Amino acid sequence: MNDYISENILNLFHEFVNRFIPTEENLFDIIISNFEYKKVARKEILLEAGKTADKIFFLPEGFARFYHTKKEGTEVTSDFYFAPGFITSFTSLIEQKPSIVNIQAMVKMDVLFIKYKNLMSLYEKEHKVERLGRLLAEQVFITSEKHLLSFLNDTPQERYSWLMNEYPEYVKNIPLHFLASYLGITPESLSRIRNRYTK
Amino acid sequence: MNDYISENILNLFHEFVNRFIPTEENLFDIIISNFEYKKVARKEILLEAGKTADKIFFLPEGFARFYHTKKEGTEVTSDFYFAPGFITSFTSLIEQKPSIVNIQAMVKMDVLFIKYKNLMSLYEKEHKVERLGRLLAEQVFITSEKHLLSFLNDTPQERYSWLMNEYPEYVKNIPLHFLASYLGITPESLSRIRNRYTK
DNA sequence: TAAAATCCTTGACTTAAGTTAAGAAATTAT
DNA sequence: ATAATTTCTTAACTTAAGTCAAGGATTTTA
Numbered sequence: 001m002n003d004y005i006s007e008n009i010l011n012l013f014h015e016f017v018n019r020f021i022p023t024e025e026n027l028f029d030i031i032i033s034n035f036e037y038k039k040v041a042r043k044e045i046l047l048e049a050g051k052t053a054d055k056i057f058f059l060p061e062g063f064a065r066f067y068h069t070k071k072e073g074t075e076v077t078s079d080f081y082f083a084p085g086f087i088t089s090f091t092s093l094i095e096q097k098p099s100i101v102n103i104q105a106m107v108k109m110d111v112l113f114i115k116y117k118n119l120m121s122l123y124e125k126e127h128k129v130e131r132l133g134r135l136l137a138e139q140v141f142i143t144s145e146k147h148l149l150s151f152l153n154d155t156p157q158e159r160y161s162w163l164m165n166e167y168p169e170y171v172k173n174i175p176l177h178f179l180a181s182y183l184g185i186t187p188e189s190l191s192r193i194r195n196r197y198t199k
Numbered sequence: 200m201n202d203y204i205s206e207n208i209l210n211l212f213h214e215f216v217n218r219f220i221p222t223e224e225n226l227f228d229i230i231i232s233n234f235e236y237k238k239v240a241r242k243e244i245l246l247e248a249g250k251t252a253d254k255i256f257f258l259p260e261g262f263a264r265f266y267h268t269k270k271e272g273t274e275v276t277s278d279f280y281f282a283p284g285f286i287t288s289f290t291s292l293i294e295q296k297p298s299i300v301n302i303q304a305m306v307k308m309d310v311l312f313i314k315y316k317n318l319m320s321l322y323e324k325e326h327k328v329e330r331l332g333r334l335l336a337e338q339v340f341i342t343s344e345k346h347l348l349s350f351l352n353d354t355p356q357e358r359y360s361w362l363m364n365e366y367p368e369y370v371k372n373i374p375l376h377f378l379a380s381y382l383g384i385t386p387e388s389l390s391r392i393r394n395r396y397t398k
Numbered sequence: 399t400a401a402a403a404t405c406c407t408t409g410a411c412t413t414a415a416g417t418t419a420a421g422a423a424a425t426t427a428t
Numbered sequence: 429a430t431a432a433t434t435t436c437t438t439a440a441c442t443t444a445a446g447t448c449a450a451g452g453a454t455t456t457t458a
Contacts, residue, residue, distance in 0.1 A: 076351050091344060094337045100348075123333075127326040130333055134322075137336035138293045144343045145290060149299075151350040152275050152383050156415075175435060184351050189415055191437055355445075374405065388445055390407055 005037045009110055012060040016084045020135045021128045031129065034122055035112040040105045046087075047103040053092035055113045059083035062109030063169075065178060066101045077178045079147070080170055083109075086136055106173075156185045157193050204236045208309055211259040215283045219334045220327045230328065233321055234311040239304045245286075246302040252291035254312045258282035261308030262368075264377060265300045276377045278346070279369055282308075285335055305373075355384045356392050 010032070017023055017031065035058070040046065047053055049068055064087055066079035078101060081087050092099035093116060105111075114122075122129045146166070150159045160183060164171050170179060180190040209231070216222055216230065234257070239245065246252055248267055263286055265278035277300060280286050291298035292315060304310075313321075321328045345365070349358045359382060363370050369378060379389040 070352055078348065078351055090337065091341050094341065123330070127329060130326060130329045131322070134329060134333035134336055137333055137340055138289065141336055141340040141343055142290050142293065144340055144347055148343055148347040148350070149277065151347070152277055152380070153269055177435070181351070186416060187436075188417080188438085192415085195437080376405070385446060386406075387408085387447080391445085394407080 005032075005035075005112065006110075009037075009060045009112065012084050013058055013112060016058070017132065021132050023128070027126065027128060030126065031122065034118045035114050038111050038113060040109050040111055042105060042108045044105045045102055046105060046111070047089055047092075047099055047101070049100060049102045050098050052096055052098050053089045054116045056086050056088045056093065056116075056119060057103075058086050058112040058114075060110060060112070062105065062107040063173070065104045065106050065174075067104065067178075067181075068101045075181065077181045079143075080106075080167075080174060080178075080182070082169055090137070090140055151184060156183060156189060157196070159183045160190065160193050204231075204234075204311065205309075208236075208259045208311065211283050212257055212311060215257070216331065220331050222327070226325065226327060229325065230321065233317045234313050237310050237312060239308050239310055241304060241307045243304045244301055245304060245310070246288055246291075246298055246300070248299060248301045249297050251295055251297050252288045253315045255285050255287045255292065255315075255318060256302075257285050257311040257313075259309060259311070261304065261306045262372065264303045264305050264373075266303065266377075266380075267300045274380065276380045278342075279305075279366075279373065279377075279381070281368055289336070289339055350383060355382060355388060356395070358382045359389065359392050 013032070013035075014023070014028060017028065023031070046057055046064065059081070061083045063080060063082040065077055066081070066089075067075055067077045069075050087103060089099040089101050089103065091097075092101075096116075119133075123133055150162050154162060163179065163183065170182075176190055176194075177187040180187040183190065185193075212231070212234075213222070213227060216227065220226075222230070245256055245263065258280070260282045262279060262281040264276055265280070265288075266274055266276045268274050286302060288298040288300050288302065290296075291300075295315075318332075322332055349361050353361060362378065362382065369381075375389055375393075376386040379386040382389065384392075
């Protein structure tokens with residue numbers, strides 16, 4: 001399956017993993033041999049709400065959106081993730097319960113992925129991979145906590161400027177109504193806030 | 200230092216750790232030998248904002264509050280934690296940067312703690328402890344995400360009923376103005392919501 | 399057990415966000 | 429290139445939370 005992974009993607013993957021754990025060639029080969037490759041279209045769903053996450057994706061490039069639908073039918077964007085990095089619904093994967101969120105590719109991209117079972121046996125066999133898992137879990141926690149604190153500390157206006165400072169790529173690349181729900185407000189409110197802002 | 204740890208506390212600790220990793224006596228002895236013991240008064244600060252977290256506490260019993268102060272001076276409670284479990288500012292500990300939050304004991308209690316350095320070398324030496332670290336990081340993420348989603352999905356009223364369902368102990372044991380800021384609203388609003396609710 | 403501190407409620411008023419609706423602008427797909 | 433879709437803005441009105449202020453209830457502490 002590796003035959004189809006381009007040199008470029010391989011490098012991005014290796015580099016990313018190396019940020020967290022120094023990998024001798026040997027270990028890296030073991031890791032990569034557990035990953036598969038997939039081409040993904042813009043707007044394609046990587047994980048569908050209701051299904052239990054059974055893989056972790058590595059995005060070498062591009063970005064993805066996490067969203068779910070409320071009872072009333074409104075769609076809520078809970079997160080964005082810009083490459084490079086690993087994504088899945090960690091809650092669904094860890095608890096092995098149906099996912100609340102959908103994960104959607106925002107652009108056409110190539111992804112690698114590892115199946116849950118294989119990840120678990122890698123964790124079992126390779127202490128270093130377990131460490132990678134710990135470090136990644138710590139990172140997603142920190143990101144989630146930042147998002148949470150923006151609700152506890154700031155008004156919607158302030159959250160919008162926080163977002164512009166903390167994640168300028170979001171504001172540049174992402175439709176306003178997705179950002180609005182990420183900030184917990186309506187698109188109309190965000191539009192007004194942005195207006196107040198520029199005057 | 201272990202001489203002073205009561206049998207009861209030791210059992211609670213062992214039981215908790217066992218939930219995550221099966222520990223043969225041997226490994227448990229290694230783990231416990233890295234922990235120290237401390238008596239804590241009600242309202243005592245376990246970690247002070249501005250200082251970098253250098254330990255993880257284990258609470259065998261009791262509960263703690265996480266809070267910080269905004270520029271304007273208002274105090275925000277971002278989290279509560281009920282024993283048994285491990286607490287610290289994970290963000291501060293992981294990044295080794297000054298903590299934003301204070302951690303305060305809500306009742307008189309006994310705690311165990313391990314120093315950051317010792318934890319790191321345990322991670323290094325013991326694959327199983329690294330796993331424990333991964334599993335705990337995953338848990339704190341899941342908790343944080345739930346809290347976050349309550350802001351994205353629900354109105355303050357709904358967050359209050361969510362809180363009553365999800366964490367009834369909070370509502371029973373915690374002053375209303377702490378709960379209010381945990382929900383991202385003023386005490387006055389929470390008081391009114393609660394009133395609407397019972398009529 | 400009395401004084402002090404903390405905690406909770408209520409009222410009057412202000413403000414900002416939600417709702418509904420319509421249309422303009424921009425992007426995407428054929 | 430044009431139609432279709434998606435995205436964004438604006439306006440009028442409603443609603444719920446914030447603010448300020450005061451007083452009562454409860455808990456803590458000396």
